[in-house]
Amino acid sequence: MPDKKEKNDRSGIQVISRAAAILRLLKETQSGLSLGKIADQVDLPRSTVQRITRALAEEKFVISDANGGGLRLGPEISALAGAAQYNIVEHCRLLLTELTQKTGETTDLASMRGIGMVFLDQVPGTHRLTTVSKVGEVFPLTTTANGKACLAALDKATAVKLIKNEWDRNGVETDIADLFRELDTVRETGLAYDHDEHSLGVSAIGFCFRDWGGELHAISVPVPSSRYSKQKTVIEAALKETAANIQSTFD
Numbered sequence: 001m002p003d004k005k006e007k008n009d010r011s012g013i014q015v016i017s018r019a020a021a022i023l024r025l026l027k028e029t030q031s032g033l034s035l036g037k038i039a040d041q042v043d044l045p046r047s048t049v050q051r052i053t054r055a056l057a058e059e060k061f062v063i064s065d066a067n068g069g070g071l072r073l074g075p076e077i078s079a080l081a082g083a084a085q086y087n088i089v090e091h092c093r094l095l096l097t098e099l100t101q102k103t104g105e106t107t108d109l110a111s112m113r114g115i116g117m118v119f120l121d122q123v124p125g126t127h128r129l130t131t132v133s134k135v136g137e138v139f140p141l142t143t144t145a146n147g148k149a150c151l152a153a154l155d156k157a158t159a160v161k162l163i164k165n166e167w168d169r170n171g172v173e174t175d176i177a178d179l180f181r182e183l184d185t186v187r188e189t190g191l192a193y194d195h196d197e198h199s200l201g202v203s204a205i206g207f208c209f210r211d212w213g214g215e216l217h218a219i220s221v222p223v224p225s226s227r228y229s230k231q232k233t234v235i236e237a238a239l240k241e242t243a244a245n246i247q248s249t250f251d
Contacts, residue, residue, distance in 0.1 A: 019052050020138040023073065026062065032072040070235060088211055089121045091249070093243055094138045096219065102238040105231065108133060108206075112150040112216040115138060115165060120217075133222070142166055142179060143197040145206035146218030152186035153208050153216055160182070190243060191236060196225055203228040205235050207243045219246070 026033060035053065039046040053071055056062040060076040085149045089109065096107040106125040110117040116138040133139075141147035142163055163176060169248045186192045194204040206220025219242060221235045 015052065015239065018042070018048070019056060022049065022052060022056070023061065023077070026071065026073050032064075032070040034070040038071065088217060092217075092219065092246070093121065093123075095246060096121060098237055099123070099130060099219070099221065099242050100125060102241075103221055103231065103235050105221050105235065108146065108220050108222065110139070110146045110218050110220065112141075112147075112208075112218070113138075115219065117144060117147045117150065125223075127227075139198065140166055140170075142172075143194065144220075145194040145204040145222075146220040147181065147206070148186055148192035148194070149206050149208035149218045149220070150216045152183040152192065153210070156180075173222045191239060194222075195228075201225050205232070205239060207239055209246050219243075 001126055022038055025038060025041055036048055038053070039049045042049070045105050050236055051230075057064075057071075057074070060074045061188050062071045063074040064071060088111070092109050096109055099107045100123040104126045107123045108119060109121040110119050112118075114138065117140070119133050119135050119137050119139065122135060139147060141151055151162065154162070159180075160176065163179065166172070176248060190207055192206050192208075194202075196203055196204075198204075201224060202222055203225045204222040206218050208218040210216055219239070221239060222237065223231055
């Protein structure tokens with residue numbers, strides 16, 4: 001029979017797992033959730049959820065929504081996310097630099113944050129005509145190479161929700177089946193493409209990966225469309241090599 005220490009260890013691990021499930025659930029809502037709704041969605045007794053969220057609130061991992069919408073993620077989560085973002089930028093900086101050296105083109109690192117792609121870092125290309133994006137800028141999911149790469153890594157239900165949300169906000173009326181056929185190809189090849197879709201005159205190729213915590217990020221190479229055809233094969237080969245290198249790091 002397990003001794004008291006082993007039972008306590010198992011109990012502690014279970015509490016951490018349940019707390020993580022609650023935090024992941026709150027990550028998906030912007031308006032907050034009541035204790036009852038949290039309990040229903042994580043399949044735990046309301047009393048258990050109340051004890052866990054009380055402890056999380058003491059550490060500022062969750063807070064009460066100011067508009068009475070229940071509980072939502074707290075400021076300490078943002079602080080941890082900022083630290084994680086810094087780490088992923090530092091971790092990928094050398095890979096971005098090497099990718100730019102191989103292609104001569106600008107290389108971007110972006111992270112999937114809710115309903116868009118947030119640019120975290122960029123290494124400028126060496127050509128006279130280069131593409132530049134502002135770090136911190138948020139780009140859409142359905143018309144960018146990095147966004148499509150991340151959409152292809154999601155389950156279909158989640159991808160559909162994000163796609164329809166983006167299209168509804170922007171008044172887009174397109175057959176979603178066409179996009180899903182494109183995402184199927186992304187999953188098969190590992191690369192996603194933007195052919196003048198987000199910005200006229202700029203094309204891009206990219207791939208996505210998950211970090212240690214399972215968060216989705218993407219590395220992409222935007223290039224002026226005027227030299228895209230000439231550079232395409234070189235960029236694809238360099239991206240596949242980078243993808244293999246980064247995957248081995250996070251596996």
